[in-house]
Amino acid sequence: MPIVLIAGAGMAGRATALTLRRVGWQGEIILVGDETTPPYDRPPLSKSVVVGTADMSKVIKPALETYAQGGIDLRLGVSVTAADATARTATLSDGSQIAWDALVIATGCAPRALPIPGLDLPGVHRVTRMDEALAVQAVLTAGPTHLAIIGGGFIGMEVAAAAVAHGHRATVLEAAPEPMSRPLGLEVAERVLRWSVERGIDVRAGVGVEQIAGDDRASGVRLVGGEEIDADLVIIAVGQSPRLELAELLGCVLAEGGVHVDAGMRTSIKGVYAVGDVAAFPSVYADEDRIRVEHAAVAIGHGQTAAEQIATGEGLFTDLPSFWSDQGDLTFNVIGVPRMTDTIVWRGDQNIPACTAFYMRDGTMRAAFSVGDMKTLRSVRKLFATGVSPTAEQLADPAVDLAALAAG
Amino acid sequence: MAQVSIGQLGDFPEATPTRVEADGVALCVVRVGNAVHVICDDCPHEEASLSDGDFLAEDMSVECPLHGSAFNLETGNPDCPPATSAVEVFAVSMDGDNVLIEL
Numbered sequence: 001m002p003i004v005l006i007a008g009a010g011m012a013g014r015a016t017a018l019t020l021r022r023v024g025w026q027g028e029i030i031l032v033g034d035e036t037t038p039p040y041d042r043p044p045l046s047k048s049v050v051v052g053t054a055d056m057s058k059v060i061k062p063a064l065e066t067y068a069q070g071g072i073d074l075r076l077g078v079s080v081t082a083a084d085a086t087a088r089t090a091t092l093s094d095g096s097q098i099a100w101d102a103l104v105i106a107t108g109c110a111p112r113a114l115p116i117p118g119l120d121l122p123g124v125h126r127v128t129r130m131d132e133a134l135a136v137q138a139v140l141t142a143g144p145t146h147l148a149i150i151g152g153g154f155i156g157m158e159v160a161a162a163a164v165a166h167g168h169r170a171t172v173l174e175a176a177p178e179p180m181s182r183p184l185g186l187e188v189a190e191r192v193l194r195w196s197v198e199r200g201i202d203v204r205a206g207v208g209v210e211q212i213a214g215d216d217r218a219s220g221v222r223l224v225g226g227e228e229i230d231a232d233l234v235i236i237a238v239g240q241s242p243r244l245e246l247a248e249l250l251g252c253v254l255a256e257g258g259v260h261v262d263a264g265m266r267t268s269i270k271g272v273y274a275v276g277d278v279a280a281f282p283s284v285y286a287d288e289d290r291i292r293v294e295h296a297a298v299a300i301g302h303g304q305t306a307a308e309q310i311a312t313g314e315g316l317f318t319d320l321p322s323f324w325s326d327q328g329d330l331t332f333n334v335i336g337v338p339r340m341t342d343t344i345v346w347r348g349d350q351n352i353p354a355c356t357a358f359y360m361r362d363g364t365m366r367a368a369f370s371v372g373d374m375k376t377l378r379s380v381r382k383l384f385a386t387g388v389s390p391t392a393e394q395l396a397d398p399a400v401d402l403a404a405l406a407a408g
Numbered sequence: 409m410a411q412v413s414i415g416q417l418g419d420f421p422e423a424t425p426t427r428v429e430a431d432g433v434a435l436c437v438v439r440v441g442n443a444v445h446v447i448c449d450d451c452p453h454e455e456a457s458l459s460d461g462d463f464l465a466e467d468m469s470v471e472c473p474l475h476g477s478a479f480n481l482e483t484g485n486p487d488c489p490p491a492t493s494a495v496e497v498f499a500v501s502m503d504g505d506n507v508l509i510e511l
Contacts, residue, residue: 053455058452319489322488322489333475374461374471381476
């Protein structure tokens, strides 16, 4: 019986395994994950999991027995340590050997290193894995806590917003002068930052961190220049980078800091696929030849496409990229592929979190950021689906019915 | 399968998702004219009550208020990410004005 080996049991790997069965794959499926927690949704880690409000049956899903019932050989706590593209073999960290017919690289990202002293002190945490997020939850549910969060990207800001909404204090330390400006652009990032500050998050932008303070446990963060931020808990959220070791071992062509794939998630090596964070894929919604997207909805779509390719030889990933960020009471939805250099057109009052920002490039709508404005968000999806790009004036005018424009 | 009454036709405002509970199950109910549609109220993606979302008449669906996946009232399927699985759809029958579902 042919064997599909899926290296990585994150959201893309999980979607690959579950979809393979759904589309009728009759062969074996081996899903390998280096965490001991069964596959789960990663977005809640920095939100409801850290503050202890998550319904874990909705986070860790499907139920473990689903894998056995579906004939999916789920191997937790192990990783693929070696692989050979010619012999089509792989070695796992527990020493077992697998002869595969298709190999799916779903290795995700590793947290970026932060070269400062004190990271091994108790009280210093990351929230990239379930066990790490649960360790933070144990502290936050024990009582009011002052968090120092190093990194003002989505993950850092989500943890801060969730903590503040639950009665904790949070200080975010960001090296860049404008937090979140790379994914959202300066103008939108500036609004998001203002709303965060209004909700009680202390954001210190443009600061360097020198070391974690404390003798036998973290007591704060020392900044470049000597100032010390006191904290009970330090969270490191300075970003991540794709794990490419397996792709490099196999000899896959790389691109955009990831693994080069076509729209069928096929790498340069026959029988080898790449999905999720590691995949550099083509998208009609981007100007670039290949893009990488480190967000859940895209990861799931990649997994579904790879599974269809393996099982049926058909299926292309053509989804409109989208992601969301829940920050306390605010939910930001972004669809399309925004770029920092895009011109922003606002619809609705941009001073309150009930508006939409359109990213215009060469006179065309290329992406949208929406908060508290589901009607516009839905209209924008319809515009993308039909390929209609209204003018900047139409987008900015709340009297113009965008859904009607999409309908033609 | 038991037939459970979830209320009278007039209890449900036109084209407005309404939350009711029956035997401890949270339901999202939408009345369109004399037709009543009932789906599970919990968004399968994250924690959200679908009855807090909007009814989309043109798609016969209810939109999750958090991230915008809209669930078809007849099939339960979401139309776009982030939700990837369907919500349960309950069969509805009428006994006069009494709205009954199979639970």
